Amino acid sequence: MHLKSLIREKISKKYFDLFGSDPAEFTVEISPPNFGDYSTNVAMVCAKSAKTSPRKIGEKLIEAFKEDPDFEDVEMAGPGFLNFKLSKALYRNVAERYSKSVEMPKVKPQKIQFEFVSANPTGPLTVGHGRQAIIGDILSRLNSAIGNSVTREYYFNDAGRQMKMLGHSTWIRYNELYGKKMAFEEDDYVADYLVDIAKSISDKYGDEYVGIWNDEVQSFFTSYASNEIFEWIKRTLDKLHVPFDVYFSEQTLYKTGLTDEAMKILKDKGYIYEKEDSTWFAVSKIFPAEDDRVIIRKNGDPTYFFSDIAYMLDKYRRGFEKVYYIWGADHHGYIPRMMAVSKALGIPDGFFNVILHQFVTLKSGEETVRMSKRHGEFVTLEDLMDTVGVDATRYFFAMMDPDTTLVFDVDLAKSKRMDNPVYYVQYAHARISSLMKNAKEKGIEYERASLETISKDEEILVRELDEFQDVVITAVNQQKPQKLCNYAYALSEKFHSYYTDHRIVDPGNMELSKDRLKLCACVKNVLEVTLSIIGVSAPEEM
RNA sequence: GUGCCUGUAGCUUAACGGAUAGAGCGUUGGACUCCGGAUCCAAAGGCUGCGGGUUCAAUUCCCGCCAGGCACACCA
Incomplete structure (x- = not known):
């Protein structure tokens, strides 16, 4: 299981056992250096509703987690953060999983459209x-x-x-x-x-x-x-x-007659009127601060806005639960009138969405x-x-x-130099590929390595690997593609640093070599998936 | 004038409301007789535009300023 989710669930459950209610919304995140592995603010955010101090809540939780084999240690620090040190077994499980495949987080499927x-x-x-x-x-x-x-x-x-x-x-x-x-x-x-x-x-x-x-x-x-x-x-x-x-x-x-149909709907609902030989859509009836807009010109030609009205109706009829219009910032003034259209057509809120750049x-x-x-x-x-x-x-x-x-x-x-982030990330991937090749030539089989030798430095990498699902969810929810780039860069950074400090393929220590190779394979898998979503190649060599 | 977006190190920028604001370039100084030196390590460099507010906690949320970009059509 995803480490953060695991910790989160354990906390929620223990909290309920101890205090008889669900905790307030809290976070679990990777700790800063020297504060354990993961930390949570649960004690601080719950202090008010539990009518007690963060310290007391923290002490009780720490006591309750004493016997939990997944946690080697739980401590309280700073204003009331709880810092968890995780067991090796948990880390091994996570690495084991990423060495095989990279699972995407899944949501309840929706039918959505991006128009761009x-x-x-x-x-x-x-x-x-x-x-x-x-x-x-x-x-x-x-x-x-x-x-x-x-x-x-x-x-x-x-x-x-x-x-x-x-x-x-x-x-x-x-x-x-x-x-x-x-x-x-x-x-x-x-x-x-x-x-x-x-x-x-x-x-x-x-x-x-x-x-x-x-x-x-x-x-x-x-x-x-x-x-x-x-x-x-x-x-x-x-x-x-x-x-x-x-x-x-x-x-x-x-x-297809959709324009006529849209016109009829809007007319029946009283959003259409004639003025100065033109036909208008009454945006102001929905947003009083906005101006009404012409949909049929004096000369009888429809405006593009009229087409856009019919087009939105079309999208809705096609059964999308959400549609996203991606527009340049110069189009932002168009949003209120389109929002008005969606309301006038009786389309539920949440259907019409705009992403501006x-x-x-x-x-x-x-x-x-x-x-x-x-x-x-x-x-x-x-x-x-x-x-x-x-x-x-x-x-x-x-x-x-x-x-x-x-x-x-x-x-x-x-530039093909180190200041170019694309090459930095691709280089990490190529470097690992080279390691794999090296191992293969030496006949080293690492796929079934036990990962017994995993220790502090490897754990840093595993935690970063396990961020993947969160990054994907954040990128989707916030509609920010750059989260993927930032992540690919951060993971590459941790790999390069690890690589410099540790000899991966060490003929003198086969068990260690296999464990490290397996971990590198995890990094390679996650980099590949991340790059594939960005749509950038993950080269074996460069 | 009204609306939207943005102000973080000299430059380009990161940070689900969290602990010491994190990187890269540039500057200074280091690291392979060994797996790809397109890499790594370290130092210096920040009143996060300004002023209030909410909060145990604000770069982040709210309000007001200042600066820049964009838009305010019977063009898209």
Whole structure:
């Protein structure tokens, strides 16, 4: 059993026996050095309800644990912490388990959805999308791993104004190829990648569209360009190892009649009204401080917000218990109106969730690269991956709290030196792999080692191994992928330190060697699982 | 002006409300005739932006300031 859980259960039970009630919420954690192995604050948090002092509670618990063979020693220290020293047998059990496999904690399964990236096919993915892709991907991996049923979804607008501008811009580039200069319209896309697409059209269809602009040409250029770009986006995601289960097109909502249905529901409930020739959704009826929003424009075109309403209804109808929208921080103003939508549609609280992440800038040397999509001056996600590699790209996006702005240090990510955390962690794994190989060559079989020689320094490692489940749960609950990176780093750190102080494969002491190898195998297993969730490779050699 | 996010060592940052705020870079000084030196050990460097409050205990929770980022469209 997980050591902390074991200690926790023993405390709860003893406490109930002694005081006739359950203890208040308390913690069990790894002690600081020289305070035993694990410590709890139970005596302090229960003092008030038990109407006695922490010291008295602690003394009684210590007395009650005297005969427990799992605890070699229990002491009280500081303001009332109880510090436990665990038996060797417990440590052996834990190590034994991790040497075989790494179990994921399991939760009551839920059907959940993560919707992320969702970039419209008007241009390549940027580094900002990259951050979002990694956050979404890791949270998806985590939730699948603990037993939830996860759908990864990519939503895109394939109707509407932006698409039209994309088609028009491509057509202009196409005409340029034939020497016909035309003016871009105000919101057209001027970026260079459209030149390539125009060339490809020219290669296939020649000059048949030069100087001709009508609805048919419009729709041809729009769909040609968006298809090309979408393929490009998908290749990039593939390269980044971010798969999607569903690519959901906005048009579907209109084709299936879901938009009409959503409109009817909201109308019946009185959330829809007409004003100034437009149709409005009454956000203020739910959140008085918020402004109402237009869903059908004067010209009869629906806004994207209207699609989003129907899309939420669709998600709900599909039976998800929870949906997560992962958005860049610039979208945060969208949250209240979407929350209002979920309430207006009668969707239960807890269904609609948003995970926001702050922006990304790139740093190379002293120079900070600013993103400017508008002028076609931005670094694509693909360029970044080609420069620093997939592992570093993923790790660097994963290792920072989504709530903080991320300065992506390109030079650091590229470096194969010790200051690069990716290599530090991978190096630990490669080093252990090398040990295993070494042992194999010498014919040392360690799988069935007894672990009798386990002592203080090994226990440090075992405690760190046993943190794994907690880290996973915390990462999921707080939606913080960086917890995994921090953990992988901490475990690697403890291994490197252990390695330096102890000779693992010692021909002069076979029993010790086997025990140590077995322990290293545990570390390797946990590192592999952790890295696999981060989506970074665990190399045998580097 | 309103809302959201963030202020921790010179730099990048960690810390389910817990004990002496933990790392890396940089600086200084050390460690393999032996398993991968891409490693390890040590030193120096902190009124955790400021001021209140809650608590046995606050970097963490609450309130007010200050600073930076972002958003406030019939664009997404």
